[in-house]
Amino acid sequence: MPESPLHAPILSWYAAHQRDLPWRRPDASPWSVLVSELMLQQTPVARVLPVHEAWLERWPTPAALAAETTGEAVRMWGRLGYPRRALRLHAAAVAILERHGGSVPEDHADLLALPGVGEYTAAAVASFAFGQRHAVMDTNVRRVLARAVTGVALPGPSVTAAERRLAVSLLPDADDVAATWAVAVMELGALVCTATSPACGECPVRDRCAWVAAGAPAYDGPARRTQAWDGTDRQCRGRLMAVLRESSGPVHVSSLEAAWPGTEQRERCLAGLLVDGLAVRVGPETYALP
């Protein structure tokens, strides 16, 4: 289906309201786009901006990053969260160098094969960096389509086949238009059709929105489990990683003990960090970034 009544209003809205983000500029490299996508996984734009800028300045190409240790990548990652993404980005740089001569691949399947690149990120890079026609399904797009087309407040916990069919059916025919459509719907979800308090008064398709037409009914799908935090392994790992990150060299176990009092959990989490490659043991009682 080439034409939908949603297309023109959303494309016009995007042309007028899009944010000026570094990875969207005309001179942004595919590498810049790929780095941004890894950083933006589960992480707000505002926190990504400064790290992305420093990252691209230090490592302007995949080859430059591939020449570094993984520890430097983890350190530069800073407090973005989910530091395994830094390892994956480094591994992706190595793979790009080895398999693609140092250039970010254009092919969706090649992108998907890179560490840290799943279905969403592969489609996003292929679309945003190379102007291809793909269904780019992130949480923003899913929410916009759930409301505007399906008429429900929020999408379910995982992408369904029906959602994917819907997204594909809405793709404009032309590659370049489809690529702009993808980023436009995403931007609408990020700026207007937000999760908690959507600004329907500013929405270009409010008069066509199935959810608004239905009276904006509350979410009634399966319960969305909220992640626990206090006392979890994730919190413990975060504390340990912060100690390693903030030290210029190896740290003694006493520093790690000071960061997390529970011995059993601390040792389990430290072992996990070693397995993940986020930390290394450099002496009988000292640890460091890899």
Next chain:
DNA sequence: AATCCGTGGAA
């Protein structure tokens, strides 16, 4: 398929 994996700002 369900769980795990960080962080910090905003409501």
Next chain:
DNA sequence: TTTCCAAGGAT
């Protein structure tokens, strides 16, 4: 203060 959640991926 507590809760929610922000351009997901790997297992």
